[in-house]
Amino acid sequence: MEYRDKKAPSYHKWIKRLIKDGKQEALHELLMDLDEVEIANSLMQLKLKYQVDVIKALDREKTADVMSQLQDHEPIIESIIEKLNTEELGDIVEEMDKDDAADMMALIDDEMVQEILDELPAEDREELQTLLHFDEESAGGIMDPDVVHVLKDQNAGDATKRIKEYIKAKEIDEFYVIYVVDEHEHLIGRINLSQLFLADDQEEIRNIMDPDVIAVSTDMDQEKVASLAKEYDLVTIPVIDDHLRLVGRITIDDIIDVMQEEFEEDLAHVAGTGDEDVLDTSLIKASKQRLPWLLLGLVGGAMAAFVMRGYESSLARLPQVAYFIPVIAALGGNIAIQSSSLVVRGLATGELHTKQLMFRAWKEIRIGMINGIICAILLLFIAWWITDKWLMGLTTAGALLVVVFLAAFVGTVVPMLLKRMDMDPALATGPFITTTNDILGIVIYLAITISVYNTQM
Amino acid sequence: MEYRDKKAPSYHKWIKRLIKDGKQEALHELLMDLDEVEIANSLMQLKLKYQVDVIKALDREKTADVMSQLQDHEPIIESIIEKLNTEELGDIVEEMDKDDAADMMALIDDEMVQEILDELPAEDREELQTLLHFDEESAGGIMDPDVVHVLKDQNAGDATKRIKEYIKAKEIDEFYVIYVVDEHEHLIGRINLSQLFLADDQEEIRNIMDPDVIAVSTDMDQEKVASLAKEYDLVTIPVIDDHLRLVGRITIDDIIDVMQEEFEEDLAHVAGTGDEDVLDTSLIKASKQRLPWLLLGLVGGAMAAFVMRGYESSLARLPQVAYFIPVIAALGGNIAIQSSSLVVRGLATGELHTKQLMFRAWKEIRIGMINGIICAILLLFIAWWITDKWLMGLTTAGALLVVVFLAAFVGTVVPMLLKRMDMDPALATGPFITTTNDILGIVIYLAITISVYNTQM
Secondary structure, eight states, rough: OEEETTTOOOOOHHHHHHHHOOHHHHHHHHHSSHHHHHHHHHHSOOHHHHHHHHHHHHHEOHHHHHHHHHHGGGHHHHHHHHHHHHHHHHHHHHHSHHHHHHHHTTSSOOHHHHHHHHSHHHHHHHHHHHHHOTTTHHHHHHSSSOOOOTTTTHEEEHHHHHHHOOOOOTTTOOOOOEEEEEETEEEEEEHHHHHHSSTTTTTTHHHHEEEEEEEETTTTHHHHHHHHHHHHTTTEEEEEEETTTTEEEEEHHHHHHHHHHHHHHHHHHHHTTSSSOOTOOOOOHHHHHHHHHHHHHHHHHHHHHHHHTTHHHHHOOHHHHTTTTHHHHHHHHHHHHHHHHHHHHHHTTTSOGGGGHHHHHHHHHHHHHHHHHHHHHHHHHHHHHHHOOHHHHHHHHHHHHHHHHHHHHHHHHHHHHHHHTTSSSGGTTTTTHHHHHHHHHHHHHHHHHHHHHHOOO | OETTTTTOOOHHHHHHHHHHHTHHHHHHHHHSSSSSSHHHHHHHOOOOOHHHHHHHHHHHHHHHHHHHHTTTTTHHHHHHHHOOOHHHHOOOOOHHHHHHHHHHHTSSSSSHHHHHHHHHHHHHHHHHHHHHHHHHHHHHHHSSSOOEEEETTTTHHHHHHHHHHHHHHTOOOOOOOOEEEEEEEEEEEEEEEEHHSSOOSSBBBHHSSSOOOOOTTTTTHHHHHHHHHHHHHHHEEEEEEEEEEEEEEEEHHHHHHHHHHHHHHHHHHTTTSSSTHHHHEEEHHHHHHEEEHHHHHHHHHHHHHHHHHHHHHHHHHHHHHHHTTHHHHHHHHHHHHHHHHHHHHHHHHHHOOOOGGHHHHOOOHHHHHHHHHHHHHHHHHHHHHSSSSSHHHHHHHHHHHHHHHHHHHHHHHHHHHHHTTOGGGGGGHHHHHHHHHHHHHHHHHHHHHHHHHHHOO
């Protein structure tokens, strides 16, 4: 029994030492003792040349397990694939679950994929070809075509026999739900394995099955599949084709991977990064993914500078006006991002609908204004104290209120509009929304402050 | 078969109509036709007074299912609980899974909890009391004490009989893994239900079980439990006490809830919001949770204004210097948040260790500098063009490079230091890191630009 409470030991150091010392035998023994998670974690800590040595020291089955485990770390898989030949890859693909194999093959160039497919048994080849043809982010792209199913007009005993044969033929190790189909392969029900386990041999499948089975179509977006699974606490989701025939199942481990992927995508939008892997070592790739957001900030900043140039003489006469530009920009940006991130999450989880646009905007504006008024009162005194001019406190606080109002509005409305236009609402969090508000805030603030002072003087 | 591809119908409108028209019978019929997910979703769209009518129209079992479904929406549960009496709550608790019941009871005040416990059968009461005593965010707090287990010295046939009795007694509907214990209840192995299903009656449990079972202790943090489950693709995790005795199991639906919770916490830190529920209607609560981040921005902005006051005469003489403060602050903030959000994610998933601090900081600095140099070159020309002074372009670009260097460093090092001090690294994303960089950026920029101009003139 493994009692996981301490930190994992650093196997990668031992592995590196064994490779360096050329101890092939000892390396093989160590690796065969480790499970696929430990090997995958070690690989992520090793340099490419050692990674390939590790893979070559594994047997086919273990390699397949490790490659499945590494699924979320494309750069590592890609670099390992490059070092393997068609035959080696074919052997690995044959051992992998079909859905994992299809994911891996999406990273290999088309010509090689064809060569690998040619080496596979006919049935495997056909199934893989079908999977490769689905969009990677659709239910079809993440499903496993091997799904345990029985006929409605069987009794539990016959069904059990049929299942035993099927899982032996398909080498399935784990399944929790059995799907029921009619004679045309149409999905018509489900039975938990535990129910079948408890049933008497004579009971009819038709009588023990649950006809309320939730299924998804092959082209449903994976994010939607994940939210259905979460809502209904499903461990497996059946996938059906256009004719309502059962064509595959999506297991919970893939659902969890999708959730993680989608979370990280949302977070990347808020933070203005790309979908880079933490452990990826390519500086250029990381820089490239982050640059667009910075260029957006640069363009926004240039526009702000351009606006300020229009007030050059006023700023020279009254440089104190410039002091509060950073605080106005920061608070406007913060409030906009607070509203937008909440709206984006609500839209992603389905708790919020675009129909509620004005209702939600009004709520966000009120929340923003409560905080805006508190901040404005404090800013009034701060600005008064720093510049020793009560009018400066008053105009700055007033400008802040206008900026906050607009920030809450923009932060709510923009993601909802993007969603209505079928674009990713998460694009409107992070750098995009803060940049917009920086410019908006500075324009409003300067217009208000300078015009008040011009009438005063 | 339900084919989920279209939007869910708006049951809440029908429900509201039936309540308004006083059609009790029709309401009950409609509700009994809907599943717990549909009812929970409808409740979230209804006002409190209608929510209570809905709950009262359900039978106990359905109410229990709906309350479990609403778990992540504490405000709704809390307001419904308030409207129910001890007896009604006791009935609901008895129908719920123990772990869900314990979560719900954590929202009820202690006196009432005691009253509810007093009404329960002795065994249920004891189990619930044990659960309530664990930290809500620990393995003990999310586990279900009812776990299907068998003895190692049984054969498959006897084990099957024992399981059938156990799940009938405990009213367990779904289980996928059977744990194996010795005569002292120590956890020593696991069997997938599918393996037991395939085994012959005479086979010894000891021979078919997998002794490599991963277990967690009752006090392990739920985030760690979730990452173990994800790493090892586990559908259920067994929980053991200090004496290594099996005391419960955590199911995948709870793991998914934990993942969602932890992710939303991270996102809330980056966006500077609280753990507010999208559908919560309290403006004051939402404002209160968001205010601290805004006050942080306000303090930062006040400090920036204070720094700028030190340069008053220079700014009056050369107001153009002020034009580029927004762009310097924005880019510094963006780069810091890019680095910090990546580091925070890496720490959360365990892909990054605090030991790699300097290695990681150096990587982030190089990524930041590649982009910093590109932005600086562009800024050089932008500033030159806007002010018509090449020296302004040069100093602004130079200052940007220094700011970017520091931003990448701070963005990487601060979350890692927080983690080392056992604090939540996610605190150092979002408003905290941008505010720090705003001030730092403005100080550096003004110091560089103004001193260059002072020596020039």
